[in-house]
Amino acid sequence: MEPILEVKNITKRFGGLTAVDNLDMQIYPGEVVGILGDNGAGKSTLIKVISGVYQADAGQIFFEGRRIKISNPMEALKIGIETIYQDLALAENMNVYSNVFLGREKLKKFLNFIDILDHDYMLKESKKVLNRLDINIPSLKNKISTLSGGERQAVAISRSIYWNAKLLIMDEPTAALGVAEQKKVLNLVNTLSSQGVSIIIISHQMHDVFSVATRLLIMRRGKKVAERITKKTNADEVVGLIVGSLPGDYIEAIEEKR
Amino acid sequence: MINYNKTREIGINILRRWILIFLVGEIVFFSIVGTNYFSLKNLQNILVASTTVLLLATGETFVIITGGIDLSIGFMVGFSSVVSAKVMVDLWTAGFSQPVAIMIGILAALLLGLIPGFINGFLVAKLRVPPFIATFGMYGIAYGFAEIICNNVPIHGLPTSLGSLGHGYLFYWLPGKLFSFLSWPENLSREELKHLVSIVPNVTIITFIFIGIFAFILAKTKFGQHTYAIGGNINAAERAGVNVKAHLIKVYMISSFFASLAGVMYVLRFITGRAPAGSARLLDAVVAVVIGGASLSGGKGTIMGTVIGALIIGVLEIGLVNLSIPTYNLHIAVGCILIFAVLVDQFSPELIHKEEEIG
Numbered sequence: 001m002e003p004i005l006e007v008k009n010i011t012k013r014f015g016g017l018t019a020v021d022n023l024d025m026q027i028y029p030g031e032v033v034g035i036l037g038d039n040g041a042g043k044s045t046l047i048k049v050i051s052g053v054y055q056a057d058a059g060q061i062f063f064e065g066r067r068i069k070i071s072n073p074m075e076a077l078k079i080g081i082e083t084i085y086q087d088l089a090l091a092e093n094m095n096v097y098s099n100v101f102l103g104r105e106k107l108k109k110f111l112n113f114i115d116i117l118d119h120d121y122m123l124k125e126s127k128k129v130l131n132r133l134d135i136n137i138p139s140l141k142n143k144i145s146t147l148s149g150g151e152r153q154a155v156a157i158s159r160s161i162y163w164n165a166k167l168l169i170m171d172e173p174t175a176a177l178g179v180a181e182q183k184k185v186l187n188l189v190n191t192l193s194s195q196g197v198s199i200i201i202i203s204h205q206m207h208d209v210f211s212v213a214t215r216l217l218i219m220r221r222g223k224k225v226a227e228r229i230t231k232k233t234n235a236d237e238v239v240g241l242i243v244g245s246l247p248g249d250y251i252e253a254i255e256e257k258r
Numbered sequence: 259m260i261n262y263n264k265t266r267e268i269g270i271n272i273l274r275r276w277i278l279i280f281l282v283g284e285i286v287f288f289s290i291v292g293t294n295y296f297s298l299k300n301l302q303n304i305l306v307a308s309t310t311v312l313l314l315a316t317g318e319t320f321v322i323i324t325g326g327i328d329l330s331i332g333f334m335v336g337f338s339s340v341v342s343a344k345v346m347v348d349l350w351t352a353g354f355s356q357p358v359a360i361m362i363g364i365l366a367a368l369l370l371g372l373i374p375g376f377i378n379g380f381l382v383a384k385l386r387v388p389p390f391i392a393t394f395g396m397y398g399i400a401y402g403f404a405e406i407i408c409n410n411v412p413i414h415g416l417p418t419s420l421g422s423l424g425h426g427y428l429f430y431w432l433p434g435k436l437f438s439f440l441s442w443p444e445n446l447s448r449e450e451l452k453h454l455v456s457i458v459p460n461v462t463i464i465t466f467i468f469i470g471i472f473a474f475i476l477a478k479t480k481f482g483q484h485t486y487a488i489g490g491n492i493n494a495a496e497r498a499g500v501n502v503k504a505h506l507i508k509v510y511m512i513s514s515f516f517a518s519l520a521g522v523m524y525v526l527r528f529i530t531g532r533a534p535a536g537s538a539r540l541l542d543a544v545v546a547v548v549i550g551g552a553s554l555s556g557g558k559g560t561i562m563g564t565v566i567g568a569l570i571i572g573v574l575e576i577g578l579v580n581l582s583i584p585t586y587n588l589h590i591a592v593g594c595i596l597i598f599a600v601l602v603d604q605f606s607p608e609l610i611h612k613e614e615e616i617g
């Protein structure tokens with residue numbers, strides 16, 4: 001099978017600091033990949049390169065087999081890469097369906113010549129996508145500010161899914177949630193992947209990643225130090241790889257470059 | 259339990275509409291204690307007297323919803339009044355007909371009035387100058403230019419037909435005798451003049467046409483939706499593909515357009531242009547917006563609320579005049595209402611505005 005996303009030799013520097021160092025990665029259709037690493041390992045920087053927030057200093061990105069250049073977040077959205085950041089980026093003063101459609105509002109004609117918002121359509125469509133993901137929110141006319149953390153996360157996810165994300169990137173999706181809500185979000189991740197959406201999930205709560213990801217990618221100081229099939233590894237090994245007490249798989253390559 | 263829920267529901271509904279209830283209460287109060295307060299003539303007077311605050315507050319609503327503030331509008335009224343008056347006088351003395359001089363004077367003020375708004379928006383959106391600073395700078399600049407244009411003296415000698423426009427009404431009605439649309443009935447006896455009823459001042463019609471258009475834009479269109487989104491979470495709006503910078507520039511231009519319109523209305527009403535015209539109304543306008551339910555931190559507010567807020571001030575002002583109470587008391591009263599409005603907003607449960615169609 002051909003990977004939906006492949007990055008090769010990606011490097012991103014901030015001044016003298018190399019945040020992502022010559023990194024390779026493949027993501028396959030419908031796959032959930034977890035990226036693990038300590039704070040500052042370069043996880044967020046890596047996904048920001050993929051979602052168009054940063055430009056890589058070196059390396060190539062292929063999407064569905066074609067070499068692409070992602071120069072801004074809109075371009076990533078256009079090809080089907082949706083990213084949910086830690087802060088979710090929802091307008092809390094607006095209701096659920098307005099957030100799902102924010103920036104891509106559905107319009108209808110008023111008096112045949114004025115474009116106005118089509119609230120009924122946006123409400124109906126938002127309901128559909130939330131149902132598809134088994135999300136229950138009492139009323140989609142409720143403002144985001146009245147929702148719980150998990151519900152907000154669900155809205156952010158629905159929003160990406162409605163716009164046909166092929167690859168969904170989630171940065172610390174459970175960080176701000178209670179235990180029950182974390183579970184719901186992780187279930188949501190499973191539902192999505194069973195519907196064919198590829199997902200990259202970043203978290204330093206290892207437990208989360210273990211429960212949904214089929215493959216793990218471990219980063220340390222900007223480098224990929226190991227890749228593991230989730231079933232064929234365990235928490236001890238992964239912790240060792242994260243903190244560096246285990247050498248990792250690419251150590252020779254790293255040494256050579258030095 | 260049922261009783262408790264019902265009481266609670268009633269309480270929420272009252273809180274939700276408290277400004278409307280407050281406005282009606284004010285009118286009822288002054289109608290009872292004042293003399294001839296509740297009459298067509300007086301109610302129309304209130305609307306005309308509220309013109310400047312209504313217009314300024316409508317434009318300001320857009321800016322405040324984005325989380326900004328526009329202080330320049332205080333002196334934009336004077337600037338616009340001076341520009342339009344000056345153009346009218348010059349064209350008329352140069353031999354142009356009155357209607358042409360008046361039309362060009364109005365257009366010149368409205369077009370020129372967009373420039374300070376553009377600059378404000380540019381400073382705020384592109385150069386990240388805090389709105390308070392950018393527009394306060396423009397406040398001084400507008401005043402200075404206005405004084406230069408009018409040479410420090412009010413502009414007089416405007417086309418004489420301005421009066422029939424600015425003081426005219428939509429209908430004139432002499433019960434049982436005549437009904438005239440837009441034009442002042444000629445050849446009436448003194449006795450007939452006494453009984454002539456004038457309905458809907460022109461100034462008020464123009465004011466509400468523009469308020470209506472922009473209320474529609476804010477409530478029903480994508481532009482309005484993005485205005486709320488920017489005020490709610492500017493990063494979210496940006497990442498969702500909203501062109502935030504261009505949008506903010508437009509919003510500040512709307513605000514200065516309304517201030518310029520207020521300046522033009524000033525010329526129509528007072529047949530003069532003055533640099534400080536309307537400057538005392540800046541704070542009233544901001545207060546009207548806040549009473550109307552907007553929050554200075556952005557994301558909230560409606561034109562309907564703002565209009566009610568402006569009328570609360572207008573009704574009170576004319577009411578105090580009616581009771582011959584010195585108008586400095588107005589400031590005390592308006593101050594109290596403002597603080598009350600903010601407190602209601604602060605302590606009202608989220609429930610009050612839980613479900614909303616817009617925003």
Ligand SMILES: Nc1ncnc2c1ncn2[C@@H]1O[C@H](COP(=O)(O)OP(=O)(O)O)[C@@H](O)[C@H]1O
Nearest residue numbers: 014017019037038039040041042043044045046
């Ligand atoms: N915009 C930036 N400018 C400068 N340094 C940055 C920037 N973003 C991240 N870094 C640095 O790059 C490194 C990797 O950061 P990040 O990708 O956020 O790590 P992680 O998400 O794994 O915690 C850190 O040392 C961080 O301080």
Ligand SMILES: [Mg+2]
Nearest residue numbers: 043044045171
């Ligand atoms: Mg991070």
